Amino acid sequence: MMCSLPSFLSRGKLATTAASACRVPAVCAQMQAMYATGPRQEDKTFYEFRTYTIKPAMMSDFLKLTKENIHLRTAHSELIGYWTLEYGGLNKVFHIWKYDNFAQRAAVRAKLSQDRDWLDKYLLKVLPMMDKQDNEVTYLVPWCKLQKPEKEGVYEMVSFQFKPGGPAVWGQAFRAAISTHVNTGYTKLVGVFNTEYGLLNQVHVLWWNESADNRAAGRHIAHEDARVVAAVRESSRFLENQKNLLMLPTQFSPMK
Known part of the structure; x- marks a missing residue:
């Protein structure tokens, strides 16, 4: 199978050479790699970074409640680490969650929304303690x-x-x-x-x-x-x- 050429190669001096090269699969792949933005992401595993800003007077209560109930959350997916910020930001916690793929994360979120223990014992109590939530999806x-x-x-x-x-x-x-x-x-x-x-x-x-x-x-x-x-x-x-x-x-x- 022939690969498509970048638009600027389809005309001018490089057109003939590029068209000939792309009839050879190995050369075609090498030429495509020249225009890639980096190594391909083969592993579907990703890490969600979550940062919560806690109301200043509520940090101790937030950490206590989280410690007592984190097992309800880790029953659904893997927690890599959970930290408080010492320098570089105040009244914040940062945690990393691992997922095999996006389908797994969607399934986890769906189950959490139906988990009465998680909702009643933790989520509904902790939300009033927070000012802000941020998240990112990252790959190693x-x-x-x-x-x-x-x-x-x-x-x-x-x-x-x-x-x-x-x-x-x-x-x-x-x-x-x-x-x-x-x-x-x-x-x-x-x-x-x-x-x-x-x-x-x-x-x-x-x-x-x-x-x-x-x-x-x-x-x-x-x-x-x-x-x-x-x-x-x-x-x-x-x-x-x-x-x-x-x-x-x-x-x-x-x-x-």
Whole structure:
């Protein structure tokens, strides 16, 4: 089967060569890859990021009620982690849920809407405690696997907003910057997530450290490492902005 040509290849000097090349499947696939925005997302598994803003006077009550009833929610789908924000935002909680595909998420939401225990014991009581809810759908980038720390610590979520174009434009430089930080050994990479629904060209990197002071000391060392400096400088050429959050796992968070 012949593949279709990009419109600008269907005319001019490249037309004849491109048309001939696309009669060969392997060459056709290679040419299509030239215009892709990055590696294809083969794994259907995705991660939903949920951020809730809690009324300041209600945070303790919110966490207590959630701790007592989170089992009603995790009976339906997998909770990866649940954190409170220490720096970078006040009166907020952040949690990650894993789904095999969108059909599973739809089925989970449908069942929750019919779960009287969940509705009566938790949802109806907790909604008046919240000011705002936000969510994003993200995928792990193809070159990263989710790693769960073996002991308690603090978590840093770094969100990068890149210039338009997708991983084909900024992916290689960004991966190199992440790898150099990993190689310093001062921090542990938990996961790198690319936003699918939410702000596009956004990547979230979740790190683990033993403590906030340990993280600060490691960062000083990394910033004096010429390899890190060079990689970050290259990646920053594609960067629009970034934001850091320091998060503490709750007592009921699977990730500690």
